[in-house]
Amino acid sequence: MTTTEMYIDLTRRLSDITAIEESLGILQWDQEIVMPKGATAARGRQMATLAAILHQNVSSPALGGLLERLSAAGDLDELAQANVREANRDHQRAAKIPEDLVRQWTALTVQAHDVWVDARQATDFDLFRPTLERLVELAKRRAAAVDPNRAAYEVLIDEFEVGMSMARIDQVFAELKATLIPLIAQVRARFDRGGLPNTAWLQTHVAPQLQREVGEAMVRALGFDFDRGRLDTSVHPFCGGAGTDDVRITTRYKETAFLGSLSGMIHETGHALYEQGRNRGLGDQPVSRARSMGIHESQSLLWEKQVGQAAAFWQPHYPLLQSKYEFLANVPFDDFVFGLNLVDLQNFIRVDADELTYPLHVILRYEIERDLFADRLTVAEIPQAWNDKMQQYLGIVPPNAAQGCLQDVHWSGGSFGYFPSYTLGAVYAAQFMQSARLSVAVEATLSAGQIEPLLSWLRSHIHQHGSRFSTDELVTRATGRPLDTAPFLAYVTAKYERLYGL
């Protein structure tokens, strides 16, 4: 076979693999959004079977042989080489995990979701504990299968953040703590002095139906393509679906926190814009996939925080919001912007957290996961460790497990090692925004109600590239340097000093 023939054979195999992954995406969305409760066991069987078939396809020796020959071929163009590289990494990893473990893992995560929902509703960690212990045990077995010589947690992180080391995360998180903890202390002192704008309007009761109407209009205004996606309601907001042409975001509505659901929708729209902006011509090939979860979160956080909490963005949209939410008629624009960026020092919930405290929520989880997989912490000790760290980093202790260690969906889905991606994303977002400003008049265009200029910059510098480059190369091409906390720290420092008159 010529290189071209081999490459065509490869793309067909990879297209099938993508189709199975996308089918699993639909089964998962279905489970969370529409599936009847009694179907949980059957769904576990269905997803375990598809996961096993996916694993058979990805780990197949025939695919491995093809990848080996194509990796050595000198006559592939750069995009094809990148496609081979991405597929080969997946293959190498999968080939090390026994199929039996894949089946157990998938069946367990499907059951675990329901157990977690029930435990959270009952605010009882002990209901979830045995399941979580089993999840951690299987995750350790996965990690050991992939690379017994590397720390288990780092192997797990690699699934979401290829090439990222714990040492580098430790360094980044140390830099963040060094700036954020004193900055939060300054904000706390400022609150104690009083005289800040009134934000009681944030708790105004707004019917979910009206929230949905306003949120959907905003999602649309940001450029989400409803012909290639959906917006639904779920227990835990997520962006899922089945590839670039079927991107499904979800939200939840809290009647006394309308901004929470609005910013949540903007966050998921950021993810969705990345997915919808992928290279559609290669939509069934690994090279078109999102680069990493850190880059994914950079897109959600860029829109949610850097754009969605900026005065410039709201200038053209605030009158619309006031027309829908009558109580805003008496809220001056500056107070609204202050409210958007309110640092809530009593908040226990990561997804509701502001820019300043959010990284500490993540660092807490990172440290717990790191210690769990290094056998320095048991599952039974998590609630206490959680509360201790909440006290240490944020000075508050959640009243129950539902607002503490049961609040996130991640562990029930087996996504250990995902949390760092959120804060890496916030750091990347600030880097991207700083660079975008060099060629896009961000404030001027947002003030004029134009989303397109900023979105175009992201499309051409991030979305279109998918996994063509390594994370470091992608970020360096877009911003001139790899991961760097300086833009994020400069941004939050300037912003919160200004808002709070520090």
Next chain:
Amino acid sequence: MTTTEMYIDLTRRLSDITAIEESLGILQWDQEIVMPKGATAARGRQMATLAAILHQNVSSPALGGLLERLSAAGDLDELAQANVREANRDHQRAAKIPEDLVRQWTALTVQAHDVWVDARQATDFDLFRPTLERLVELAKRRAAAVDPNRAAYEVLIDEFEVGMSMARIDQVFAELKATLIPLIAQVRARFDRGGLPNTAWLQTHVAPQLQREVGEAMVRALGFDFDRGRLDTSVHPFCGGAGTDDVRITTRYKETAFLGSLSGMIHETGHALYEQGRNRGLGDQPVSRARSMGIHESQSLLWEKQVGQAAAFWQPHYPLLQSKYEFLANVPFDDFVFGLNLVDLQNFIRVDADELTYPLHVILRYEIERDLFADRLTVAEIPQAWNDKMQQYLGIVPPNAAQGCLQDVHWSGGSFGYFPSYTLGAVYAAQFMQSARLSVAVEATLSAGQIEPLLSWLRSHIHQHGSRFSTDELVTRATGRPLDTAPFLAYVTAKYERLYGL
């Protein structure tokens, strides 16, 4: 390996096969109910891949070898033998169809659904014609692959109605025509004489939301388990989903035909009760599957027509209906029952048809399909043939293709050979009802609002057996004889003579 070891290996393989089928069920439901339009091509790719994987599994030589050895083993119990027999038939059939054809077929049916929806909306058969030609061509290739020595159409029918011959269907349909055509003529003459109850109330405008509320209450009253199923809205009503624990029915609401959607919901509930009544312990094995589509339709039609149009059933429910639909306050109960059973001699739509004209809608489709696959009719000639037969059997001609040959979803899904099952189902339903009366006081229990006695009879005589017996054996065990038109013809003759005073 011992027989037991081989059988355990078999059940694992069959469980995987069922899981893939059920996953396809979810992808299909998703496509019709919630999928964004722009995802059609991607969904085609996903379903074609899963269909190919399903085909690989069902046709696998390893499975074939196992089935061969187990078919010859003397020490399996009767239920296991039946499971092997059902699996073996699927295997033998699949092994004859090339995978490439399976992929083409699936991808085409996914695209065809959208083409059909558009053509039907545009009332333009020519928009659908090239796609339908391709569907017929591929269906012929499938049939020829399975059995080149048998009439293509009979091979296709076999997918829905195992063991049924065209000769037997011709015989049954001839018997029906011989009774129904003169009976309809009598009804027509009775209409011409006038003085029948006023049925103008049937067209009263009822908001879809209210129809849904009433319909859902009725679906629940009939015993549909919402913990193991859903009710949604779709272009064409269907019962789908993913196995006995995830049964999904759909309906559509026409604002000026509330009884149509209500009876449609009862129809789909009949299908759902069959699925939910399968042997759950064997839910992932072929032996638990519905016996045939004719038996499936017997369950939907038994509830829709024999029960849902009976005075006894409505006696306890009519006051509830009157409380929801105010305009029924002035409709006497007898007039309501007359309206439920109204023979609409101007109706073009199969799913809206009454018991007397429905079989003629089916016979028309059967004859067109039969001639199409025998090359006595081309796709381009279908609209004319359709209208000619409508004129011949029912004395009316549809004003456009949307109300004629574009009305049904079946051809877009490639379900050639399905239509006869509806009318075989009506015949079986009358047989079952006649036998159920021997042990259940049907009228007395329904009049008392009790569904359980009749449902229990169906559970134990039909649902629980799945595919354990051949169709003829199942029907003979339940009714003392195989397929027989006499009970159906006696039932409709008596009923319509009484209603119309013939």
